[in-house]
Amino acid sequence: MRAAFDALGPWMSDALGPEDTMAQPSAPTAGQRQYRAVFISDLHLGTPGCQAEALLDFLKHHPSDYLYLVGDIVDGWQLRRRWFWPQAHNDVVQKLLRRARKGCRVVFVPGNHDEFARAFVGHSFGGIEVASDTVHTTADGRHLWVTHGDHFDGVIQCAKWLAYLGDNLYEFTLKLNRHLNTLRARMGLPYWSLSAYLKGKVKTALNYVTDFEVAVAAEARRRGHDGVVCGHIHRAEMREIGGTLYCNDGDWVESRTALVEHLDGQLELLQWHPSAGSGTASRIAAEVVA
Numbered sequence: 164m165r166a167a168f169d170a171l172g173p174w175m176s177d178a179l180g181p182e183d184t185m186a187q188p189s190a191p192t193a194g195q196r197q198y199r200a201v202f203i204s205d206l207h208l209g210t211p212g213c214q215a216e217a218l219l220d221f222l223k224h225h226p227s228d229y230l231y232l233v234g235d236i237v238d239g240w241q242l243r244r245r246w247f248w249p250q251a252h253n254d255v256v257q258k259l260l261r262r263a264r265k266g267c268r269v270v271f272v273p274g275n276h277d278e279f280a281r282a283f284v285g286h287s288f289g290g291i292e293v294a295s296d297t298v299h300t301t302a303d304g305r306h307l308w309v310t311h312g313d314h315f316d317g318v319i320q321c322a323k324w325l326a327y328l329g330d331n332l333y334e335f336t337l338k339l340n341r342h343l344n345t346l347r348a349r350m351g352l353p354y355w356s357l358s359a360y361l362k363g364k365v366k367t368a369l370n371y372v373t374d375f376e377v378a379v380a381a382e383a384r385r386r387g388h389d390g391v392v393c394g395h396i397h398r399a400e401m402r403e404i405g406g407t408l409y410c411n412d413g414d415w416v417e418s419r420t421a422l423v424e425h426l427d428g429q430l431e432l433l434q435w436h437p438s439a440g441s442g443t444a445s446r447i448a449a450e451v452v453a
Contacts, residue, residue, distance in 0.1 A: 204233035204394025234274025234311025263290030303428030
């Protein structure tokens with residue numbers, strides 16, 4: 164889907180945005196923490212389910228030296244059916260480009276929903292590198308293989324029509340979820356994910372997730388890496404599998420999660436909770452440091 168990627172051309176220019184006309188501090192402002200690396204995936208820009216405003220708030224408060232976009236950043240599947248691109252989604256693209264201009268190394272590893280970008284592997288757009296996969300070396304010397312993970316999804320590889328059907332059903336669930344949470348908000352209740360609840364109740368889905376995690380970790384181990392960072396299944400997780408560190412950074416449709424590396428190399432999974440003022444991050448999982 165090269166046309167969809169070409170459509171992003173106007174946003175890939177080096178034109179200065181409003182924030183670029185202001186002096187940029189070399190260190191984070193008060194209340195911000197400096198991270199060495201941030202990993203995010205499954206933004207699904209181009210869909211109503213993308214929580215773009217929350218992502219912008221998260222990026223604002225989490226500056227880093229490296230930023231990895233681990234696939235499904237733009238949802239080409241949905242854009243091919245119906246064009247949806249509000250200003251907030253454009254702001255996300257501009258924010259990512261601005262990160263690259265300000266010296267952060269930004270690497271984009273395409274996924275199955277933005278597979279059109281795989282035709283541009285090896286190229287750079289606005290300072291954002293496009294790679295089929297990559298390896299990140301942590302501050303403490305560990306090598307983490309960074310891949311979206313769709314190559315380990317049997318449905319994607321063997322029955323793509325079923326994946327398209329599942330994507331439509333997933334979009335319907337998200338739409339229902341938005342209406343449900345609007346009602347919950349009026350009742351003063353917190354956000355609740357219907358699709359996450361359904362996944363947790365279906366044994367087949369749980370088996371699929373487990374098989375996926377084991378397969379990705381095994382391939383990272385076969386390649387000689389210490390761990391893997393992936394996305395694809397929209398389930399944030401960090402654990403050891405057969406002696407290999409498995410990290411899934413989750414998504415920005417339901418969970419609003421990201422994997423971060425601290426300056427000392429420690430990894431941590433965060434969930435962002437947006438608020439009227441400034442959002443807050445809660446820890447989902449962190450490495451146990453001896």
